[in-house]
Amino acid sequence: MSVSVSASGYAVLAEGVVKRYKEKRQKGQGQKGQGKQGGDGGKRALDGFDLAVRPGTVHGLLGPNGAGKTTAVRVLATLLRYDAGRAEVAGLDVAREPRRVRSRIGLTGQYAAVDEGLTGRQNLEMFGRLFHLGNRRARQRAGELLEQFDLTEAADRxxxxxxxxxRRRLDLASSMILQPDVLFLDEPTTGLDPRGRGEVWEAVRALVAGGTTVLLTTQYLEEADRLASHITVIDRGRAIADDTPDALKNRVGGDRIEVVADDPGDLDAV
Known part of the structure; x- marks a missing residue:
């Protein structure tokens, strides 16, 4: 797969992105009680957010609840309009070319969006028809994805x-119907047991091996460490750190060895 990139060489690029949400005011409250940016029209979920994702990689977006991870994904996936800054995905301007951006991306949210009354095969065929593939191509693509995500034996259950x-792997497969250049995964392993998380991780690695660029949001340091070649840490709508997993861990601190002497008289020698 050939991944579209911006002139800067990045598959996803955000520079100084701001997203404001208007806050509800209680009766008689007036202008008091607005968010930290109350004077400019509401609380900033993204407050000058920067991000640069290299093509063909997993890039982790790590941060606590409320840090702005999901808002960043929704902005980059064209589901929310941002108020200031610049954003590009797959070489396309998110604000000026949202329809073209949507044709190049896939999105998997925090909870699996599959119809549990349908079989795995029927789910994928349905998504294929919704993407206007036609019945024959939708069936063919469903078969390809069932094999790719190791769901063939369960296809008709x-x-x-x-x-x-x-279910998570089926959800991932549905987001790959159009073989997107960029896949946004918003906390894809929330609520899964260790085995389920491992299955999703393997599926993500396979996608990247095939050339897909993945932006992964997560609260789990272990997940970002296992999957991502680069991590951006976000807090209060800003990127506060950006580096490889090893470099970020070294910044926090190295290993510490604790030695206990049986005899206090041996302390100098120890």
């Missing part, structure tokens, strides 16, 4: 019978 990890 109802999705309600799938384990959490299998």
């Amino acid at each position: 109802a999705a309600r019978e799938y384990s959490g990890g299998m």
Whole structure:
């Protein structure tokens, strides 16, 4: 797969992005009680957010609840309009070319969006038809994805019978119907047991090996460490750190060895 990139060489690029949400005011409150940027029209969920994702990699977006991770994904996926700054995905301007951006991306949210009354195969065929592939191509693409995500044996079982990890893999497969250049994964392993998380991780690695660029939001340091070649840490709508997992861990601190002497008289020698 050839991944579209911006002139800067990045598959995803955000520079100084601002997204404001208007806050509800209680009766009689007036202008008091607005968010930290109350004077400019509401609370800033993104407050000058910067991000640069290299093509063909997993880039982790790490931060606590409320840090702005999901807002960043929704902005980059054209689901929210931002108020200031600049953003490009797959070489396209998010604000000026949202329809073209949507044709190049996939999005998987925090919870699996599959119809549990349908089989895995029927789910994928349905998504294919929704993407205007036509019945024949939708069936063909469903078969390809079932094999790619190791779901062939369960293809004709109802999705309600799938384990959490299998439902997640089916959800990932549905986001790959159009073979997107960039895939946004918003906390994809929330609520999964260790086995389910491992299944999703393997599926993500396979996608990247095929050339897809993945932006992964997560609260789990272990998940970002296992999957991402680069991590951006976000807090209060700003990127506060950006580096490789090893470099970020070294910044926090190295290893410490604790030695206990049996005899206090041996302390100098120890």
